[in-house]
Amino acid sequence: MQVNNNFEPVIVAFCCNWCSYAGADLSGTNRLNYPTNVKIIRVPCSCRVNPMFILRAFQKGADGVIICGCHPGDCHYTSGNYFTRRRITLLYSMLDFLGIERNRTRLEWVSAAEGAKFAATMQQFTEDVRKLGPNRRLEDLRCRKQ
């Protein structure tokens, strides 16, 4: 594998408005550091995350995509994250089947109270993706940064 110490992965995090986005805010309020590579997109619920968004992110040059939602049973909309769990499990399994590195994708449950978990998760995920190097398997060549 190509080792590039200067490699800074682009990481897209989809966070549900009620738990994980609030958890991310809490890690900010508590000044818990995590890498700048992570950019958060707010969605009402993790079940709003269409597989197309994930593929689109990879296509446009993301190196890792993480989805965060309320813990199962705690969904603001009662059942949204249960659907997310099925959809995303199947999608990740399919990406794995196509030979895409497993550590580029992740789903994590982060509650509004888990600021520390949010920061730790982002730190770990960024490290995992950094180790994998740039995303070469799913990117749109036209979009590659020069």
Place this chain on the structure above:
Amino acid sequence: MQRIGVFVCHCGTNIAATVDVKAVAEALGHEPGVVISQDYQYMCSESGQNLVKDAIKEHNLTGIVICSCSPRMHENTFRKAAASVGLNPYLVEIANIREQCSWIHKEIATATEKAIILGKAAVAKVHLNAPLTAGESPVVKRALVIGGGIAGIQTALDIAEAGFDVDIVEKEPTIGGKMAQIDKTFPTLDCAACILTPKMVECSQNEKIHIHSFSEVSDVKGFVGNFTVTIKKKARFVDETKCTGCGLCTEKCPMKKVPNEFNMGLDNRTAIYIPFAQAVPKVATIDPNHCMMLKTGKCGVCSKVCSVGAIDYKQQDQFIEEKYGAIVVATGFNPIKLDKYDEFAYNQCADVVTSLELERLMNAAGPNGGTLLRPSDKTHPHKIVFVQCVGSRCDDSKGKPYCSKICCMYTAKHAMLIREKYPDTEVYVFYIDVRTPGKNFDEFYRRAVEQYNVHYIKGMVGKVTPKSDGKIDVQASDLLSNEQLHIDADLVVLAAAIEPDKTARPLATMLTTQMDTNDFFTEAHPKLRPVESATAGIFLSGACQGPKDIPETVAQGSAAAAKAIGLLCKNSITCNPCVAHSDELMCNGCSSCEKVCPYGAITYIDKEFRMPDRTTAIRRVASVNPAVCQGCGACTVACPSGAMDLNGFSNSQIMAEVDAICK
């Protein structure tokens, strides 16, 4: 052509210290469609808002991006500002460069770079924002209070006072809760029953208040202003409408050996029982686990002695459905179980009791008629040891991580009452810290020490050992004199930590409200919205939100009532316009979306369409009820054709953000 304004907030130094706000404003000024890009010290201040408003008017903006704190904080502020000058509030986007940038990053260069990207994503999104108009949905003018303790009672009384109907759902046969079990209250030492029971009676007499005792909430549907709640009225085998509460049945019932929950199991009751004399409703209840008639079909004494024929052994659980505009949760607390603290010998020795048990032991209506006697041999204790912080302030593996808050004060109260009534008794209190913030609280504690000579010892009890002579050896360290003590006590009282009621967790799931890791309900904002849950229309009252003493509970109960009344006063509430909608031309009518909708907001209609070949066809298409839809977006992903989309978080908007971040 879009005309977008970008406004970058310094938030004092909160943002400006780590993000080069000028550079952010400069960079975003070059984004397509951006016609003005400014920074300002406090964008949320009045002058900051005026700056935004003036820019909207002057540049005739079609959308604005505020780079500031979390949208959870000030999104509404800026939406209102935009609306006040005629810009649709949903044409406002927030880039969160405080909580998610300046506060978590230290290097100015990278933090600024990230802030610019977040800003670009927001600009990309706002390009695709559509003006949205919020619909309205009616408010049902009735409130539900879950839990009939002092918190629930106070809330219900206040809401009823404002003229709205209130239902109280209480899982026990009577309202009153923990306060009904308490003997005296700190810091005034007035009798709990004397101040609580009039309120209970007021509840039963107020025609606006309807008490569902011995009932539980079994299902909650709907949303703010329009909840549909199913209440399970558990079978009490007594017709509530007929029972006069005369108590004859409880005297005659032959099954007299049932541990009395109200007295913490320190004495017995009968299988048919009224928890206590001032119970509301004062109606008997048959305990099916102990009633001979229900278990074996033989007995029937209560039915024979009941002059009004209220006994009904065939009674079944009943489910009633009711609509509410607001729900107040007041599920309260319980002391924790002390089984795992072997060192305190709670399970081995009858004379090691919890503080709540002591309340009953000292209460005039308690098992000893108000005389403090040891449970084991009914003798007067002469040396009493109180142990504070049992199970509180622990590591997660050992107990509860939080301070239970009320123990310091009630222990001081107990010590004082005992010294007052039995001056020959020696009282020791082992404490880690004595915490007495509250009006007249520290004075109260000092009185216990100075006036009543209660021995306060800084240190924790390590071990409690019952001895063969009936005494209890209490081994503890005195940290200040640096010695280990042994006290031959007659009675040991443990200040058990308090925890939320076990019914709260499943209830939170039903209500889709959040809880913290300790199962306390999470308030919408820890400082500014302490009695609201994050779910609209659900309010929090009392200890279900965190440990509280009675004055605080009553204050919060009234606060929750005020919030609920504020909601019930409205005839209709503005709906969230960020709801799903279906493009009928693309809809397949396949029902996938309907199956994943948690609110049943999607229905199907057969609709006539003009086809491209100028024929007409009838097609089955999805239709979303915007008043019922809560905007989760589950349907948008279930829909294979992409006909279903979500206002405010549309496919194209989210993809524009993705593109902006990845570029």
Place this chain on the structure above:
Amino acid sequence: MDKNLKEQILRASGVNVLKCMRCGKCSGTCPSYDEMEYHPHQFVYMVEKGDIEKLMNSASLYKCLTCFACVERCPRNVEPAKVVEAVRLAAIRQQGNNHLTPAMIPDMIDEDIPQQALVTAFRKYTK
């Protein structure tokens, strides 16, 4: 204050002394309390302050029975017995302050001592 020594003890014990809330339950539960000059809660507090020399020179070190009652009962999982053990190890393994020198060994050899014990003793006391 010997910072390295504190570090060594913290690492060897795996204990976070900052978790202590000074309730004294460890000392309240300690069966050797009266024998000790410094008590379990003092071990935790003094290690936190870096006041370790006194502990290392105190006989209290060897009065701890390692019964783990304090570990079992500490509400905050501080594990004082592990701190005591770590201080004890630090005392035993103090560098340049060996209890024995190789030269002293031959005179002390007893025919009944297993060879392995000698090797172990060398390893333990000469480093």
Place this chain on the structure above:
Amino acid sequence: MQEAMIKRAKELLADGTVNRVIGWKKGEFFYDITPAVFETAEEIDADFVFDDFTSANVSKYLVKESKKEGKILAFLKPCDTYSFNQLIKEHRVVRENVYIIGVPGGPKLDIEKIKAKGITGVLGVKNENFTLKIDTLYGEETMPFYEAICGKCADCKSKKHVIYDELIGEDGDVLDSNRFDMVEKLENMTAQERFEFWREQLSKCIRCNACRNVCPACTCEKCVFDNPNSGVENKAASDSFEENMFHIIRAFHVAGRCTDCGECSRVCPQNIPLHLLNRKFIKDINALYGEYQAGADTTSRAPLNTYDTEDCEPSIVHERGVE
């Protein structure tokens, strides 16, 4: 069989039960057979065919046909009935407007496999004791029958008709097939090998959209890939990523709905084994959420439209198979 079907079709047309018949008709060559709608007995006599090459699934045509005036007679093979059932479940066909006659299924033959043997100028085939006698312009050739059958028939999952009004011939049973063998083989490769396998396969894609157009689950009024507002519209594969995106999304959209009829791979002009993507989802669904056969009934909930609170976490992907 063909005679019996023609006879019955003409009877039903004559007594007014139906006003159209959907079946198959020959193309330019005897083996390029396409689905066709017949309105008169004469048309049927002239063109109707049912033989070793009538492998096409006609269910999808009924999405449009069943909404027309009058009733249509459809001959459905077992695999076609699963597709039809699934379409009923999704309200895509009007059941009352279709008269279904179940007819026996394959194995059907794949002309490409015959041509692959170097046999050209094929005029006709005959199966004699599992040896295929092939009549060509250049004389008779033979090959083993099973080497010439369609990929989808080789992995046949069921000979049972799950829906019909009447049957011609015997009904069969659900079979124990080895259809997941290839998926499993891929799962056991390393990620790099899997990536290379799919890179090679998907790079062949010319975005002719045949897989989508033939798929009985892909019946959207407007496909997201044709919709300029969807954000993913693209008509042609312009670079290496787009066929990834197209095929993953297409497989995802039919996940839990695909009956595994195998039409996508059958029609692919580039011979991409697209059915493996669908089967991967089916295999995962079976393993993680319980056995589920789309189209087996018309009432059960699709696995992606339901959930269990005890479902596994996506991290299960990390715990299984080869990295």
